[in-house]
Amino acid sequence: MFSTVNGIINYSQQTIQAARYIGQGFIVTLDHMNRLPMSIQYPYEKLIPSERFRGRIHFEFDKCIACEVCVRVCPINLPVVDWELRKTIKKKQLKSYSIDFGICIFCGNCVEYCPTNCLSMTEEYELSAYDRHELNYDQIALGRLPISVIEDSTIGTLSNLTSLSKKVMEGHSNSRNVTNFSS
């Protein structure tokens, strides 16, 4: 008789405990249902980069005076400036210019210090290639205007960080501090 009562009490306690766990699970589920998704459906959705996003560098050949300031300020002396001296006009003439984006760290120093503003950072961030040598951009590749995310007709739905909840926005910026997405 005593053992039967004990069994019933144990069974009741376990039932209450199980109900409590189920309740806790539901609370977690309800909490997550109240949040907006943190992910976007890339490549069908893309984030619009911020105004000061440091993406692929754009180069204007005609403005370049071959001063090589960009090479000196680059932490890895990356830009390759090939020029010849035109003795008749006593000026350097640019022959070719290239930046290898497989090595570039997108620090923006070259853009910042170029005296003729012939370099600029674009919002282009899709630079993946099967062959790393394809990332070595010459003046023609560097001179190509960037593809704007907004004008890309292949993207069905546009999304940006403002579409995410405030809670997510704060977490994003706090965790990354100064990032490419910060302005």
Ligand code: SF4
């Ligand atoms: S700093 Fe500007 S102007 Fe001078 S070589 Fe570099 S890109 Fe050309």
Ligand code: SF4
């Ligand atoms: S962005 Fe920085 S690493 Fe890249 S070429 Fe310019 S100075 Fe060099």
